[in-house]
Amino acid sequence: xxxxxxxxxxxxxxxxxxxxxxxxxxxxxxxxxxxxxxxxxxxxxxxxxxxxxxxxxxxxxxxxxxxxxxxxxxxxxxxxxxxxxxxxxxxxxxxxxxxxxxxxxxxxxxxxxxxxxxxxxxxxxxxxxxxxxxxxxxxxxxxxxxxxxxxxxxxxxxxxxxxxxxxxxxxxxxxxxxxxxxxxxxxxxxxxxxxxxxxxxxxxxxxxxxxxxxxxxxxxxxxxxxxxxxxxxxxxxxxxxxxxxxxxxxxxxxxxx
Numbered sequence: 001x002x003x004x005x006x007x008x009x010x011x012x013x014x015x016x017x018x019x020x021x022x023x024x025x026x027x028x029x030x031x032x033x034x035x036x037x038x039x040x041x042x043x044x045x046x047x048x049x050x051x052x053x054x055x056x057x058x059x060x061x062x063x064x065x066x067x068x069x070x071x072x073x074x075x076x077x078x079x080x081x082x083x084x085x086x087x088x089x090x091x092x093x094x095x096x097x098x099x100x101x102x103x104x105x106x107x108x109x110x111x112x113x114x115x116x117x118x119x120x121x122x123x124x125x126x127x128x129x130x131x132x133x134x135x136x137x138x139x140x141x142x143x144x145x146x147x148x149x150x151x152x153x154x155x156x157x158x159x160x161x162x163x164x165x166x167x168x169x170x171x172x173x174x175x176x177x178x179x180x181x182x183x184x185x186x187x188x189x190x191x192x193x194x195x196x197x198x199x200x201x202x203x204x205x206x207x208x209x210x211x212x213x214x215x216x217x218x219x220x221x222x223x224x225x226x227x228x229x230x231x232x233x234x235x236x237x238x239x240x241x242x243x244x245x246x247x248x249x250x251x252x253x254x255x256x257x
Contacts, residue, residue, distance in 0.1 A: 002073035002099045004092060006085035006111020009203025011040030012049040019109040020050065027076035029054045030069050032062045035090045036083040036114075037172045039225055040204055054081065058173070066095050073104045085113040117202035118165050118228055121209050123242020124197075128233065130162030135183050135229075136169045137176075146186050154231055161234035168227050177225035184217035184229070195253045197230040197243065198222055211247030 003022050008014025015023070023029060029052050031043070038046070047054045057069070072078045082090050087108055099106050119126040133153045138144045150166075157164045168178035180198040187196065192215045200208040200222045208222060232243070240256035243249040 001077045001105045001107070002069070002096070003077075003079045003107050003109060004086040004096065005079050005081050005109045006087075006113075007038060007046075007081055007083050008111045009038070009084060009114065009117060010201070011038055011204075012046045014038065014040075014112065014203055016109065016111060019111060022109055023050050023052065023079050023081070025077065026052060026079040028052075028072050029079045029081060030057055030072075031055070031081035032057050032059070032090070033083060033172050034059045034062075035172070036170065036226070038083050039201070062092075062095070066098060069095070070099055070102055070104065073099060074102065083111075085111045088113045088115065112203060114167070114202055114226075114228060115165055117207075118199050118230055121199055121202060121207055121246070122197050122211075122230055123246055124163050124230060124232060124239050125236065128161075128163055128236075128239075129165055130157030130160060130233070132165040132167065134167040134169060135178065135186065137171070137178060138186075140169060145189065158231075158233050163233045164231040166229040166231060168229065170226065178227070179225070180222045180227035180229055181218055181220055183227070184214045187229075187231075188214040188218050195232055195243075195249070197232065197247055197249075199228045199230065200224075201226065202228070209247040211243040211249035211253075213250075213253065 005019040005023060031054050043054055043056055086092060096106050131153050133150045135150060141147050154164045168183050170177045193213050196214050196217055198210040198217055235256045237256040240254040244251060244254060
């Protein structure tokens with residue numbers, strides 16, 4: 001058996017009860033944290049909390065050389081762990097398909113996602129979000145601006161009145177996390193007065209939501225990672241009220257339908 005488990009958003013307690021039980025019953029556990037990680041805990045604390053050693057795989061060890069994971073799952077009850085939900089922002093469909101090809105039974109135990117948390121914390125309605133995008137560090141794409149592909153996706157959403165969730169780049173292997181203020185500064189070059197919403201530390205005991213112009217957000221500090229941005233499209237009057245009440249949005253920026 002190979003079970004994919006989403007660990008949720010923050011620490012060793014963010015996992016669902018179903019996921020916790022599956023993890024504690026497993027013979028062996030693998031994990032990857034190269035696309036995201038649980039900021040509120042460590043691998044050592046996660047292992048101790050659940051009573052099972054966790055072998056962390058890097059990107060190559062997960063995507064290019066999954067044989068050790070699959071070999072183990074042929075003989076034992078194996079779990080594969082990721083932050084958030086294992087099949088949403090980080091998708092391991094390929095690993096699951098490889099397991100199926102080897103007649104290994106698989107299942108998925110979902111975890112809380114950044115996408116659902118962004119909607120819930122901001123008050124923006126989930127069904128009004130369009131395509132999500134990821135904003136890379138400038139050095140990662142060879143420029144110092146927002147990539148055209150990101151801008152095009154956001155503009156396509158805005159034309160349809162839809163909100164855009166912007167994941168901010170992380171390099172977990174060296175503890176480098178793009179901040180919301182850095183991202184806002186990048187977007188402010190061209191969208192200075194556009195409304196945006198910062199979501200920081202979703203899933204933690206003290207998440208933060210802040211709504212304002214990109215230019216204003218670029219001047220603020222939002223504390224520890226992880227950070228996300230939401231660029232709202234057309235606002236229902238309840239969404240507008242939520243941004244003002246929950247995110248401190250200046251009323252002059254709100255133009256609800």
